[in-house]
Every structure is written in structure tokens, then in C-alpha cells.
Amino acid sequence: MRPESLAGLAATARAEVAAAVDLEGVEAVRLRYLARRDGELTVAAASIGRLPDQERGPMGRAFNAAKAEIEQALAERRSALLQTTRAQAAEAEWLDLSDPAVSLELGHLHPSTRIQREVEAIFAQLGYRVVEGPEVELDEVNFQLLNIPPEHPARDTQDTFYLTETLLLRTQTSPAQIRAMWAQPPPLRVITPGRVFRRDNPDATHFPMFHQVEGLCVDEGISFSDLKGTLEYFSRSMFGPDRAIRLRPSYFPFTEPSIEVDVSCFLCGGAGCRVCGSSGWIEILGAGMVHPQVLRNGRVDPDRYSGFAFGMGPDRIAMLKYGIADGRDLYENDLRFLRQI
Amino acid sequence: MLVSVAWLQDYVDCQDVPSARLVERLTLTGTEVKQVREVGQGLAEVRVARVAGLRRMPGSDHLWLVDVDVDGGGAEPVPVVCGAQNLHPGALVPWAPPGAVLPDGLRLAVRRMRGHESRGMLCAPDELRLGDDHEGILLLDEGAAEVGAPLSAVFPPDRVLELEVTANRPDCLHHAGVARELAAALGRPLRPPDLRLPARAGTPAAERVTLEVADPGDCRRYRAELVTGIGRATTPAWMAQRLRAVGQRPLHPVVDIANYVMLDVGQPLHTFDWSKMGGGAAPVAVGVRRGRSDEELTGLDGVTRRLGPEVLVITAADRPVGLAGVQGGAGTAVDPDTAAILLEAACFAGTTVRASARRLGLRTEASARFERQLAPTLPEVGSARFLRLLDQITGAQLHPGPVEAYPGRRPPAPPVIIDGARLAGALGLPLSLERAAAALRSLEFTVTVADGRLAASPPPDRLDVAIPEDLVEEVGRVVGYDQVPATLPGRRQAVGALAPAPRGAGLALDVACAAGFDEAITYSFQAEAVGRRLPGAGRGQAPVPLRNALGPQWAWLRVSCLPGLLESCARNQARSLERTRLVEIGHAFWGPAGPDQPTEPLLAALVDHVPGGGAVEAAERLRRLLAVLALIGERVGLSPLEFQPVEGGEPGWHASRCVHLSAAGRWLGVAGEVDEGVAASFDLRGRVVAAELRCDGWLQDGGRVPRVHPVARTPAVVEDLSVVVGERAALGVALRAVRAGDLPQLESIRLLDEYTDARLGPAHKGWTFRLVLRDPTRTLTGAEAHAVRDRVVTILSLAAGARLREGG
Structure with missing residues (x-):
């Protein structure tokens, strides 16, 4: 065996590679010459070790050159064939992917539920537990224990559905304050989401049924500033980090002091627009420090404990946040409405 | 409540205060200013005039030719064309002469309308910014001013504030009271009303x-x-x-x-x-x-x-x-x-x-x-x-x-007392008693400060101030809540749970949404008859009536969410939507009516309606619905949810397409195709499939903690198995029997295909199952795999009358 015959072998192999029409053919050539045990070049190389010293060097170099030559030819041919295959597949297997063309339909949460979940998540971060209260409530718990005796003017604004003399559909989630205090001594942090009912015929802004979320925090040393900080945290989490809040004195029979809370308009940033009625502020919730009599009604000692409570309407927040102009959409369950959320 | 700034000026200097500041200061006392109306602006050129006579413009059904006396001195009346219908001879009206500019910037001129001259115009309240009314011409009260006088003599320039007064503050329903709030908010002195009586004389x-x-x-x-x-x-x-x-x-x-x-x-x-x-x-x-x-x-x-x-x-x-x-x-x-x-x-x-x-x-x-x-x-x-x-x-x-x-005469109430630390603590604002006292005095409280405590008597008309917390509010709102820092309650003790309890109902809702159902919220009340048609999970439960419902359509509390969803389907059908899939999770109310609160089960209801759908496609939708229910059961840890065909049918449902739902022996609800007559009674065309199940209590304890079995790494034997069964054979029964069959080497079994074929013989159908067989400790031999497979065939034959299909 001479170095020239190795070069001849390589040339033959190269010709065979060039003649292969597919990847299998290329692989067959590779096996014929380079197979680990019985490839022709492999076999030829096996004898190199036995050659005298002066011949071993040139033969070794010739072997390496032949092997490299064949491998390069194989790689080039493979790559050329692959390119052809890809081009054919591109033609034969063309697919229109400009649109899925089939649809998997995802259902949507109701806007009020979506807001309610956001509210729950925000207050969960502050250590609040979610508890529910009954929708059919006692007049005593819905009104009287919240400092709203019969004939109290506050009942005017909460026209009520009655089941019996003493049973009603809750007009607010505030009775949950009483039930939460009954259920657990302070320290206490709960929120109660749910449906509430007022005897109003439905129109764009009134509904016989809507949603509220009530919150209550009772502990030693709870101050008005804690209420303010909590509401600020909530408002920024819900409406954006740049929001400011404004606390306006107000009146609820079951809190003292009582406030209404405005958030700086998240559409115009406070400059004034149609949504905020050009005032730059949007009213989002009512709140206050729990009235000492209400604490007593909840079997909590007002000389030792204090607390705050707040209530908000997920429906109203959804309307503001999602730009829902007519609240009736919330209860018609039109798919075209629901699917936008 | 409307207040005039000119009137308030009797009690506190405020006419110099810009409207925006008045609004802000008053609103922050707790009396919200809804609106400020500038009245009497630009009225100096408008004159008081009298309608001397009027007649219809010939050829018009609404225009009038009005003769207007504009100076009261017997001068020739001025002709004005007017479209308002509330004029009568002798009426005293505002007349804007040619050349006058109205508050909205309109400049008047002499015009001709259909050949008639009209000099200036008679004005409606909205054109003068004296109200929102555009229905007719503003009719002035007789004697309001002389004819010819400027209208500003009747309506001098003023600002009118529309206030929203809370129920506890009747003292803000009058000018002196609002002025007191404003004086405190502006830091200006308050002038008291003159209450001196005239002399008395005559018979007592x-x-x-x-x-x-x-x-x-x-x-x-x-x-x-x-x-x-x-x-x-x-x-x-x-x-x-x-x-x-x-x-x-x-x-x-x-x-x-x-x-x-x-x-x-x-x-x-x-x-x-x-x-x-x-x-x-x-x-x-x-x-x-x-x-x-x-x-x-x-x-x-x-x-x-x-x-x-x-x-x-x-x-x-x-x-x-x-x-x-x-x-x-x-x-x-x-x-x-x-x-x-x-x-x-x-x-x-x-x-x-x-x-x-x-x-x-x-x-x-x-x-x-x-x-x-x-x-x-x-x-x-x-x-x-x-x-x-x-x-x-x-x-x-x-x-x-x-x-x-004066039977209700009482001795004056003792002053309300609060100590300084409590006041500052309640507000969370370090505040000297002197500053608090000054705030209260600005609202006409009588205040003494001694020994670190403050004693305050409200003015006699402030019945709303009776307890220390009331003083906290009064001080807070005068000092300003914007001065209070924002803090969070100190976490002195762990409170409740840091996350809301994971609630099964919420997870069920997520599963239903992922499966393509949109969440609906329907009213909690319904007509009694509607509730009876499809009581869903509330079957056999007594509905509770309202005493003062808004109408018969809302007279009863719902026992089931399904009727409300069917009504929503009908609305979507009426709006030409192709398919309505809705889920609602909400409370129903189960009687008896009486002094006790009804139970309020939490129900999950799903409906899937295709207008015009037929029996075959409805069967497909119903099976998918059951699959969604099974997913919900799995997600909330109820699995396996069991479907038990109802013998003899269920009121409101298709006579043979209805199952009861249960898990671990507990009845949960019902699913099936809604009876066609019931669907039609909701005006629904085509077929509705629906389900309702109780979901209260799911995962309230945080749910079952999963225990993980080690995953076997030995090879599996995968075998397909075809059997022939009667056409009414129950797949659920068959699969339950196999799963209960103590076959540790049967990793899974699932239905690949259900089919009918003439070769199976009449009244028969074929099932093909895929079995995955595996032993966690070693590779199964062919003989062992065969033994398990034979055991499955035996169980299927016992449970469902199955026989092996030749070649299967």
C-alpha cells in the first residue's frame, strides 16, 4: 500500500458521494469507507502500525488527508441534499399560519368577579381573611346593631326587600362586621364580598341587586391614620401607583368619624374629565372608624380596642376601570359584553 | 340644598373667595358641593318686559307673533317672534333687545322670520343661565320689577351652591349653619344672626x-x-x-x-x-x-x-x-x-x-x-x-x-370629654390640645382644656355631637384629614390567614371558564313559576317569597341558578348569538319560609345552548359538559365525580338524558338535557344542556394535601382491547368496576373509541380501550401482561356483559 493508493481510494469515495441521491445513499458511502470496523479506509489504515518507521509517517499523513477529504465530501453532500429536501417540503407542506383558523374558546370572568378577586388579593397581602355572610339577614344585624333603628333616616336610602317582619335581603355587606366580631375576638382583619339588595327598579345606575366588599380591622391602637394608609395602599394597588386619595368627612351611622374616599382620576390624572365630572376626583368607597356602640354590639370592648371599616362596590369599580357606560350590561349576561373582559 | 353665596356673606366674608376654593373647602368639611351655578351674570342688558298681545304666525303651527311692552311708558310695543307655548297676554318676561349679548355669548339682532320682523328675543331660563329649563319662556313674578328694568334687578349676580348634606347634619340645611362650616374651613370670623325681638304690646x-x-x-x-x-x-x-x-x-x-x-x-x-x-x-x-x-x-x-x-x-x-x-x-x-x-x-x-x-x-x-x-x-x-x-x-x-x-326641656348635656392622648391616638396625628380646642371653637363649641383633657360643649343645634369619637371627627375635619399621616396597622400578632382560603367555588369557576363558559351573574329573585320549571340542585326545596317584591317576575328567591341562566340564554338568542355557554356560581335560598334564615347553598350552574341544535349534537355537548364537570370535580378534589342515570326521569329534564351527580356517596346535583317543553317555555329554540351542583364547603379546609406515589421507571406494556357490549351498556359502570378490581399492574384504562358496526350484530356496540400495564419493580413478562388483560375482560363481562371481539 502506498500513499497514492489511499488518495485513489478517497477520489473513488468522493465520486460515489457525489452520485448519492439521498441521505441514505450518503450514509451507505460513509459506511463503506469509514465504518468503524470494516470500512475500506479503516481497513487500509489498520496496517499502518506495522510499517517500518520511515514509511509510517508519510502513510499516516496520507491516511489523515484521505479521511478528511471523504468526510468533507460527505458533509457537503448531506448539506446539499438537506437543502433540496427542505425546499421540496416548503413547497409541498405549505401552511397558512396567518390566523389560527380554529378557535378554542376561553370563557371570561364577570367584570365584577374580576374586580372582586383583585380586591381580595390586595387585602390578602395585608393579612385579611375572606369570610362570607348570609344574603338573607336579620333586620337586627343589617340595621339595628349598626345604629340604624327603625325610622332612622338612613333607611330611606336603603329601600329594603323584606321576607318577614324581621328577615330581609341584606342592603349592605356591613352586617358582616357584626358577624365577624361575633365569630372571632380581636385582633381581626376580614373582608366580606357579596351580593346586596335594594328595592330599586333597574336603570343605568340603579339595580335591585349589586355587589359590595366590606372590610373590617379591629385591634388595640388602630387609628384613623391606619385607615388612611390602608386605603392608600388599596387605591394604588387597584388604580395605579401614582394615585392620590382624598378623604372627605361623611356620615354613616356605624362609623365615627366617617369618610368618603376619592381617588385622583385615573383617566385624566386629576386634570378633570368626563369620568371624574371635571373635579379630578372619583369617589370609590366609604369608610370610617368603627363606632364604639357597634364594637359593643360585636361584643368587643371599645375602651380596649378600636377599628376601622370600609365598604366598596366592585360593580362601580368595574364600570370605572373598564369604561362600562351602562350598568345594566352587568346583569344582562350578553356574551358580547362578557367576552370583552 | 341650594345656598346663595350672597346670602352666606351675611354671616361670613366669602364673596371674595373663588368658586373652586369654596367648593374644595366646603367639600372637605363633609358637605359636598355638587355644582356651582353662576346666576345673574350678563343680565344687565336683558330687560323686564310685558307681553302686550300675541297671535299665531300665519302658516306656522308653533310660532307666535308677540307684541312686547318694553318700557312701561306707553311706547309702541316691540314685535318679537317666539316659539315658546307658555306665553299669555300680561305675562312678565325677560326680553333681550337687539345688540344685547346673552350669557352664552349669543349677540342678538333684528331678524326677519318668514317675512315678520323680530326685534330681539324672549328668553327661556337656560338661555339666561338661570336654570336648565328650555321648555318655555321664563315667566317673572308680578311685581318682581318694573317693566323696562334690567333683569339683573330681579336676578342680581350671585353664585348658588348645590350642597349634598348628610342625614346627621340638619344644621347645614340653612345659610347660617353652612356659614359656620365655611368660617371654620376658611379660618374667618363668623357673624351671628340678629335675634333681637321687636317690642311687645297689647293683650298677652x-x-x-x-x-x-x-x-x-x-x-x-x-x-x-x-x-x-x-x-x-x-x-x-x-x-x-x-x-x-x-x-x-x-x-x-x-x-x-x-x-x-x-x-x-x-x-x-x-x-x-x-x-x-x-x-x-x-x-x-x-x-x-x-x-x-x-x-x-x-x-x-x-x-x-x-x-x-x-x-x-x-x-x-x-x-x-x-x-x-x-x-x-x-x-x-x-x-x-x-x-x-x-x-x-x-x-x-x-x-x-x-x-x-x-x-x-x-x-x-x-x-x-x-x-x-x-x-x-x-x-x-x-x-x-x-x-x-x-x-x-x-x-x-x-x-x-x-x-x-316645652315638655321636652332637658338640662344642658354635660360637656364631652376626651383626653389628649386618646384624641391624638384615634387620629394617629400628634396634636396639641390647644390646636384641637381652637378647631372646635371655630365651630362654636365651648371648650375648656385642663389636666391634659379637653371638655367641649357643642353649639345647641349640634345634636350629632355626643361622644368622644364625635370630637375626634370634628377636630379631624377642621384640622384636615390631609394632615393625618398614612400608616398601616402594626402586625403585633398574626391575624387570620395571609391568603384567602382557597375556595373550591372559585376553582370551579376557573375550570368552567377555561372550558369556554362565560361567567354570568343573574338576579337572586325570580318568578315562582320560573323557579318550579327547572329546580336544578334545588329539587324538592321550598322557595321563599319576598313580601315587597318589585313585581311578580321577581317575587321569589331562587332555589336554583338555572332558570336565570336560561333567561340569559334567551336574551342572547334574541340577539342572534350562535351559542351561549354560561356558568354562574351563586347562592340559592331553600326554605321553609318563616322566622329562621333560609339555608343559602352555594351552587355552580352551567348551561350550553345552541339555537336550533338537534339530538345528536346535543348529545355531544352533553358529554362534553359531563367532562367539564369531571374536571371540576378533579380540580377541587372531589374526584371521581359519579354520574348516576336517573330511573324514570327527573321533572324539568329530558326523560332519558339526565344524571344525578355525586361524590363519595354525597348527592351534589343534576345534569342533563333540559326538557324541550321547559326550554320552549323560556323561549329557547333548540336544545339546552345544563348542570347544577352544590359547591359549598369545597376546599374550605384548604383541601386535601396530595400524597405522591413514586413514578415507576420500568417499561410499560401498552395494549388495546376491543369488546362488544349491548347498546345500553353503561361505560361508567364498566370503568368503575375495572378501577375497583384490585389490579395493581393496571396503570390506566381509557376509552379510545365507541362505535357501532353491522358486524357487531344488532343492538350492540363496540368499545376499544387502551390499557397501560406496568409493574413498578420489574419488566412485565408477556404472560403476566396477558393475565392482567384477561382479568380486565372478565370484569368487563361481569359488569357490562362484554365479550372480546374476535381479533381484538
Whole structure:
């Protein structure tokens, strides 16, 4: 065996590679010459070790050159064939992917539920537990224990559905304050989401049924500033980090002091627009420090404990946040409405 | 409540304050300013004029040719074309002459309309920014001003604030009270009203009037003054202007002054014509008592109402002459000829007036104030103010008096005391007692500070301040809540759970949404009949009625969410939507009706409606629905959810396509295809598949903690198995039997295909299952795999009558 015959072998192999029409053919050539045990070049190389010293060097170099030559030819041919295959597949297997063309339909949460979940998540971060209260409530718990005796003017604004003399559909989630205090001594942090009912015929802004979320925090040393900080945290989490809040004195029979809370308009940033009625502020919730009599009604000692409570309407927040102009959409369950959320 | 800034100026300097600042300062006291209306701007060029005559423009069905007297001096009338329909000859109207510029910038000129000259125009309230009304021309009160005078003499420039006053603050329903808030908010001094009485003379009132209050619980104070010798006069322009500015119509002086005083210092007054009361030499017995059911009274509004024991009345010689705190009687009303009156300044019980007003269906400015419980000290303020103004305007003789019943007199309440640390702690704001005291004094509280404590007595008309927390609010709102820092409650102890309890219902909702169902929220009430048609999970439960429903369609609390969802489907069908899939999770109400609260189960309801769908595609949708239910069961840890076919059908559902749902032996609800007749009763075309199950209690304990089995790494044997069964064989029964069959090496079994084929023979169907067989410790031999497979075939044959299909 001479170095020239190795070069001849390589040339033959190269010709065979060039003649292969597919990847299998290329692989067959590779096996014929380079197979680990019985490839022709492999076999030829096996004898190199036995050659005298002066011949071993040139033969070794010739072997390496032949092997490299064949491998390069194989790689080039493979790559050329692959390119052809890809081009054919591109033609034969063309697919229109400009649109899925089939649809998997995802259902949507109701806007009020979506807001309610956001509210729950925000207050969960502050250590609040979610508890529910009954929708059919006692007049005593819905009104009287919240400092709203019969004939109290506050009942005017909460026209009520009655089941019996003493049973009603809750007009607010505030009775949950009483039930939460009954259920657990302070320290206490709960929120109660749910449906509430007022005897109003439905129109764009009134509904016989809507949603509220009530919150209550009772502990030693709870101050008005804690209420303010909590509401600020909530408002920024819900409406954006740049929001400011404004606390306006107000009146609820079951809190003292009582406030209404405005958030700086998240559409115009406070400059004034149609949504905020050009005032730059949007009213989002009512709140206050729990009235000492209400604490007593909840079997909590007002000389030792204090607390705050707040209530908000997920429906109203959804309307503001999602730009829902007519609240009736919330209860018609039109798919075209629901699917936008 | 409307207040005039010019009127407030009597009590506090505020006319120089820009509107935006007035709004902000007042709003931050707790009295929200809803709107500021600038009135009387640009009215100097508009003139008071009189309609001398009018006739239809020929050929028009709405235009009038009006002759307007614009100077009162007999000059030639001016022709104006007008489209309003409320004019009549003699009407006093605003006329904008050519060249005048209206408040909205419109410049008037002489125009010709259909060949008729029109010089200037007659104006509606909205064109003058005196209101929102555009229905007709503003008709001025006779005597409001001379013809030819500028309209600004009737409506001088002013700003009117529309206030929203909370129920606890009747003291903000009048100008002096609002001024007190404004003075504190602006840090400016407050001027008190002039309460000096004119001289008294003549027969003492007590010799002419006796008083009896039947129940002190209804009337804490009744103060009457006798006034005679009232002269003829007109309401002075300044008073008429102010009354008009806040939306009142001036009538004649006695009535106007009473009205004015109510809006000025807050005491509703009533004036009885003394001669119509039977006043004379013999004393008149005036009483305050409840009405009787056989009595009636015609009010000032001309309406005759039957009285009754809920209604408090004023009587003269036991004859009703007034609805106490609500409205006077027509028979004793003052008129322009009235020369003597009995003035009533009373303090009625708020709850009594509220009940009266509700029973009568009549709410008035007076009743709205009394309902909020006025202070018993207010009558003397109101009557003093009235008597002084009457004396000035008409001249009058005030008799020695008053005659008064004051059964509700109480010793002054002790001051409210709060210590400095508690005040600062409650607000979370370091605050000196001196600063707190100054804040309270600005609201006319009497304050002493000693030994680190503050003792404060509110002004007598502030009945809403009684406990230390009330002082916290008063100090807080004067100092400003914007001064309070924002803090979070210290986490001194762990409170509750840091995350909301994961709730099964919420997870079920997420699964349903992921499966393509949109969440609906339907009303909790429904018509009784609707509820009975498809009671869903509420089958057999008693519905609970409302006592005062909005209508029969909402008269009962729902026992199931399904009827509401079907109504929503119908709405979507009516709006041409192709397919409605809805899920609702909400409470239903299960009786019995009675003194106890009904149970409120939490239900998950799903519906899938395709208008025009048929039996075959409905079967497909129903199976998918069951699959969604199974996913929900799996997600909330109920798995396996079991579907038990209902023998003999279920009311409201398809006779053979209905299953009961249960898990671990507990009945949860029902699923199936809704009976076609029921669907049709909701106006639904085509087929509806639906399900409802109870989901209260799911995962309330945080749910089952999963225990993980090691994953076998040995190879599996995968085998497909085909069997033939009868056409009504139950797959659920078959699979349950296999899964219960103690085959540790059967990793899974699932249905690959269900099919019919003529070769299977009539009334038969084929099932092909895929079995995955594996032993966790070693590779199964062919013989072992075969043994498991044979065991499965045996179980299938026992449970479902299956036989191996040849070649299968």
C-alpha cells in the first residue's frame, strides 16, 4: 500500500458521494469507507502500525488527508441534499399560519368577579381573611346593631326587600362586621364580598341587586391614620401607583368619624374629565372608624380596642376601570359584553 | 340644598373667595358641593318686559307673533317672534333687545322670520343661565320689577351652591349653619344672626291661646306667638332675589318671611291666619295630637287627605288645622289680606314626622328638616328672626308672650370629654390640645382644656355631637384629614390567614371558564313559576317569597341558578348569538319560609345552548359538559365525580338524558338535557344542556394535601382491547368496576373509541380501550401482561356483559 493508493481510494469515495441521491445513499458511502470496523479506509489504515518507521509517517499523513477529504465530501453532500429536501417540503407542506383558523374558546370572568378577586388579593397581602355572610339577614344585624333603628333616616336610602317582619335581603355587606366580631375576638382583619339588595327598579345606575366588599380591622391602637394608609395602599394597588386619595368627612351611622374616599382620576390624572365630572376626583368607597356602640354590639370592648371599616362596590369599580357606560350590561349576561373582559 | 353665596356673606366674608376654593373647602368639611351655578351674570342688558298681545304666525303651527311692552311708558310695543307655548297676554318676561349679548355669548339682532320682523328675543331660563329649563319662556313674578328694568334687578349676580348634606347634619340645611362650616374651613370670623325681638304690646297672647301637647314624645316644644296689625306690603326685592336664587317662588310677605327664616336659620315655621283659627276675644285651644281615622284635612296644596293615628296634627278647638311638621291646612292659610297670625315654631319628634310624611305620601322642606331631628332650642331662634323681619317689612304688633309648651326641656348635656392622648391616638396625628380646642371653637363649641383633657360643649343645634369619637371627627375635619399621616396597622400578632382560603367555588369557576363558559351573574329573585320549571340542585326545596317584591317576575328567591341562566340564554338568542355557554356560581335560598334564615347553598350552574341544535349534537355537548364537570370535580378534589342515570326521569329534564351527580356517596346535583317543553317555555329554540351542583364547603379546609406515589421507571406494556357490549351498556359502570378490581399492574384504562358496526350484530356496540400495564419493580413478562388483560375482560363481562371481539 502506498500513499497514492489511499488518495485513489478517497477520489473513488468522493465520486460515489457525489452520485448519492439521498441521505441514505450518503450514509451507505460513509459506511463503506469509514465504518468503524470494516470500512475500506479503516481497513487500509489498520496496517499502518506495522510499517517500518520511515514509511509510517508519510502513510499516516496520507491516511489523515484521505479521511478528511471523504468526510468533507460527505458533509457537503448531506448539506446539499438537506437543502433540496427542505425546499421540496416548503413547497409541498405549505401552511397558512396567518390566523389560527380554529378557535378554542376561553370563557371570561364577570367584570365584577374580576374586580372582586383583585380586591381580595390586595387585602390578602395585608393579612385579611375572606369570610362570607348570609344574603338573607336579620333586620337586627343589617340595621339595628349598626345604629340604624327603625325610622332612622338612613333607611330611606336603603329601600329594603323584606321576607318577614324581621328577615330581609341584606342592603349592605356591613352586617358582616357584626358577624365577624361575633365569630372571632380581636385582633381581626376580614373582608366580606357579596351580593346586596335594594328595592330599586333597574336603570343605568340603579339595580335591585349589586355587589359590595366590606372590610373590617379591629385591634388595640388602630387609628384613623391606619385607615388612611390602608386605603392608600388599596387605591394604588387597584388604580395605579401614582394615585392620590382624598378623604372627605361623611356620615354613616356605624362609623365615627366617617369618610368618603376619592381617588385622583385615573383617566385624566386629576386634570378633570368626563369620568371624574371635571373635579379630578372619583369617589370609590366609604369608610370610617368603627363606632364604639357597634364594637359593643360585636361584643368587643371599645375602651380596649378600636377599628376601622370600609365598604366598596366592585360593580362601580368595574364600570370605572373598564369604561362600562351602562350598568345594566352587568346583569344582562350578553356574551358580547362578557367576552370583552 | 341650594345656598346663595350672597346670602352666606351675611354671616361670613366669602364673596371674595373663588368658586373652586369654596367648593374644595366646603367639600372637605363633609358637605359636598355638587355644582356651582353662576346666576345673574350678563343680565344687565336683558330687560323686564310685558307681553302686550300675541297671535299665531300665519302658516306656522308653533310660532307666535308677540307684541312686547318694553318700557312701561306707553311706547309702541316691540314685535318679537317666539316659539315658546307658555306665553299669555300680561305675562312678565325677560326680553333681550337687539345688540344685547346673552350669557352664552349669543349677540342678538333684528331678524326677519318668514317675512315678520323680530326685534330681539324672549328668553327661556337656560338661555339666561338661570336654570336648565328650555321648555318655555321664563315667566317673572308680578311685581318682581318694573317693566323696562334690567333683569339683573330681579336676578342680581350671585353664585348658588348645590350642597349634598348628610342625614346627621340638619344644621347645614340653612345659610347660617353652612356659614359656620365655611368660617371654620376658611379660618374667618363668623357673624351671628340678629335675634333681637321687636317690642311687645297689647293683650298677652296667653289670654287668647291655650296650648296642649298630648304626647311629649311627639312634640318636644311648641312655641306660639300672636301677631296682629300686619300691614299690607310686598316682599322686599332683596328677599325675593335671595329666595329666587335658591329656587323658591316669592308669594307674599308673611309666607316669604317664614320660608326665608327656615332657609336662613333652619327652623321650619308655620303661620296660621288668626281669624280663620277662630281667634277673637275668647281663647283658642291649640292642641298637638295624633289624627283620627275619621278625620281629614285639606292641605295648602289643595289635596284632601284622610288622617289617622300615624299622623300628628295641630288642632284648634280640637279641629285639625295643620299636618304637624309637614304642611299647613288650607282653611287657616294666610293670604294677602291676613292682618293677624299665630306663629308656630315647634320642635316635633323626627320619627313622628317621618312616619306622618310617609303615611301621607308627602315630603316637604319642613318635614325633611324635622325628620332629621332639630334641636329644641331652635324655635326661639326661628321665631325671633321671623318677628324681627315681619316688623321691619310689614309692621306688626307682637303681643306679650310667647305661649309655650316645652315638655321636652332637658338640662344642658354635660360637656364631652376626651383626653389628649386618646384624641391624638384615634387620629394617629400628634396634636396639641390647644390646636384641637381652637378647631372646635371655630365651630362654636365651648371648650375648656385642663389636666391634659379637653371638655367641649357643642353649639345647641349640634345634636350629632355626643361622644368622644364625635370630637375626634370634628377636630379631624377642621384640622384636615390631609394632615393625618398614612400608616398601616402594626402586625403585633398574626391575624387570620395571609391568603384567602382557597375556595373550591372559585376553582370551579376557573375550570368552567377555561372550558369556554362565560361567567354570568343573574338576579337572586325570580318568578315562582320560573323557579318550579327547572329546580336544578334545588329539587324538592321550598322557595321563599319576598313580601315587597318589585313585581311578580321577581317575587321569589331562587332555589336554583338555572332558570336565570336560561333567561340569559334567551336574551342572547334574541340577539342572534350562535351559542351561549354560561356558568354562574351563586347562592340559592331553600326554605321553609318563616322566622329562621333560609339555608343559602352555594351552587355552580352551567348551561350550553345552541339555537336550533338537534339530538345528536346535543348529545355531544352533553358529554362534553359531563367532562367539564369531571374536571371540576378533579380540580377541587372531589374526584371521581359519579354520574348516576336517573330511573324514570327527573321533572324539568329530558326523560332519558339526565344524571344525578355525586361524590363519595354525597348527592351534589343534576345534569342533563333540559326538557324541550321547559326550554320552549323560556323561549329557547333548540336544545339546552345544563348542570347544577352544590359547591359549598369545597376546599374550605384548604383541601386535601396530595400524597405522591413514586413514578415507576420500568417499561410499560401498552395494549388495546376491543369488546362488544349491548347498546345500553353503561361505560361508567364498566370503568368503575375495572378501577375497583384490585389490579395493581393496571396503570390506566381509557376509552379510545365507541362505535357501532353491522358486524357487531344488532343492538350492540363496540368499545376499544387502551390499557397501560406496568409493574413498578420489574419488566412485565408477556404472560403476566396477558393475565392482567384477561382479568380486565372478565370484569368487563361481569359488569357490562362484554365479550372480546374476535381479533381484538
